[in-house]
Amino acid sequence: MIGVCYPKGFKACGVIAGFRQRPDFALVVSDKICNIAGVFTTNAFKAAPVLDDMKKVKEGKAQVLVINSGTANACTGSQGDRDVLDTCNYASKILNIPSSLILTASTGVIGRLLEMDKMYHGIDLGAKALGYDQGEIASRAIMTTDTVNKTCEKSLNIQGKEVKIGGMCKGSGMICPDMATTLCFITTDAEISSELLQKALSDNIELSFNSLTVDGDMSTNDTALCLANGLSGVKIEEDTETYKLFNNALCEILQSLAKKMAKDGEGATKYVEITVKGAKNYQDAKAVAKTVANSALCKTAIFGEDPNWGRVLCATGRSGAYVEPKLCNLWFEDVKIVERGEPLKVSPKIAHETMSGKEFHITIDLGLGDGEATIFTCDLSYEYVKINAEYTT
């Protein structure tokens, strides 16, 4: 069992509703009503499904996810809100589950109305295709410009019983930290209150999806939802060893999915990690790492395997973080390039070689304090421009 179908009691499906000529519609249905948690985009233009989900997450219960790719139902005015309502009502009728327990998520072109005949067709087909072994196709049906599907599973042994967490996500452009990024769905058979699940999700989002950037653009649709149906029979309570285990496993799942997103960044040829340490505090460390990760000049240099490290310090210096140039140290992989603000004599050939792999790590030590943060990102290639110059037309 893969992804969202990995924990007990979760069915899923992926079908072709007609938004695209490939799987473009997914359902996730739990056998039992779930306690739920969610984090959403902070963009002022929140998509219609995001606004509806936010209300339902406050109630803390759900049983169904309805997800389409191809159209984002964002910036669609009042018709967009009506379309979400109609989607939930129709799914409720077909699945025989109250509309209040149905969450929706959309991804694709912004500003285009949802074609409701296709949504209804997807629900009709999807209801028939639901299965405990359909997690893989569900993860494919939520892709847009993604080139690979992204799932993750983890099993925990707690007091002799097995607790499972599974997840899937999509997204490779319009990705930047500040909230759960694009679409991420986590299922678990742990028994956990929606309040505690929300705490675990919110705490771990910061170190995973909010530490990820592809292009600095935060979407209107960013959604991470977590559903817990309790079918493992293992109860997770606050301030216990059990919670720690669960929380760590959830963090691993979210980080693993976030890294998969960076690796599949639009047009990416390299996975890149930027680690900043020695900052005055965590916020400063993250500001520096994020500024380097979003710098078009750093990203294109990494694509070209050009050891133009001055661009990294330049981005560091404009990050808004407190920086003392004469205390800064910089490494490309394990080769030290700058020591206490002075460039070391590193041959261009050796510096270039640090960049030639499929993964590339930059470490910046500001020499000031204990603040440390890591950002997951990728390079910027011709292909990114091509993908985004030709997206809707």
Next chain:
Amino acid sequence: MIGVCYPKGFKACGVIAGFRQRPDFALVVSDKICNIAGVFTTNAFKAAPVLDDMKKVKEGKAQVLVINSGTANACTGSQGDRDVLDTCNYASKILNIPSSLILTASTGVIGRLLEMDKMYHGIDLGAKALGYDQGEIASRAIMTTDTVNKTCEKSLNIQGKEVKIGGMCKGSGMICPDMATTLCFITTDAEISSELLQKALSDNIELSFNSLTVDGDMSTNDTALCLANGLSGVKIEEDTETYKLFNNALCEILQSLAKKMAKDGEGATKYVEITVKGAKNYQDAKAVAKTVANSALCKTAIFGEDPNWGRVLCATGRSGAYVEPKLCNLWFEDVKIVERGEPLKVSPKIAHETMSGKEFHITIDLGLGDGEATIFTCDLSYEYVKINAEYTT
């Protein structure tokens, strides 16, 4: 007379010092000691010449500019500071002008030491090549990835006498508002105190160079310097009609140079203006305009002439400005696309046609207040990636 040589009493030159196989070194020398003003990068990693100029601008006097392209002398540690000192001392000896009146500016690769033999060679050659008619070649010698040189001239008639302002600038990448951008040199024969000149320069930088972005990267070397030698015999004093005339002319010169930079943005195929009105205040308007202008997704869509206007609202919504989605209006050129948050039925063909020219204007009305700002920028093409993936190597 062109650019910095347009006002009375300014000589200049452009020569090949050897940093590149084309003009790469410029001098600007005033016949008379000038009152001066300057604005500089806010990047924590300020280049060595920037740090030296900042001290000299506080004193308010200068007579010479020494400028090289090819090496930025930034992130060069203590050797970088010594190289600026040696440059000024050598130029002082050759030109017979005190070192304290000599300003320097460098542009090019960050993290590479200045090759002093080339600097000395440039000073030797440059001193012989100085002329009142060499403004054009000087503007060519300061270019890096620029594809055209950028100069501007303006003449004012004040109480029957002529006052002239001239300028040159360079820069097409690593350009983002927040301070004078890359290198900009303004000369004038007005008689004006360094305090008042500083006020005029600082006030107008906000509406010109600080309203310009190519790629969101603020350089370590950003410098705008203004030299006034007083040779017109026209005195400019605070709170007078004369100051208003001078101030407006300076603003026009700076805006004209800033727009030339946007048009020559690295890899740019289109000049783009983003105007935001109806914001709560100027800061919010600028935040929205800047976020749209720096969005890789918006920039690539403009390059592809893809009327994917949802990306513009998406960037608007994540700008940090106060936004009410249901009050927003959006135009591409003069075609209204969104009215009070509802997408209008505009055919993709008509929307596409608004994008087909060499210039493209986006207008966003937030419907909230009187705040208005315009940002000058350009699109993001394959060529930008190419230029920046292959820069140092």
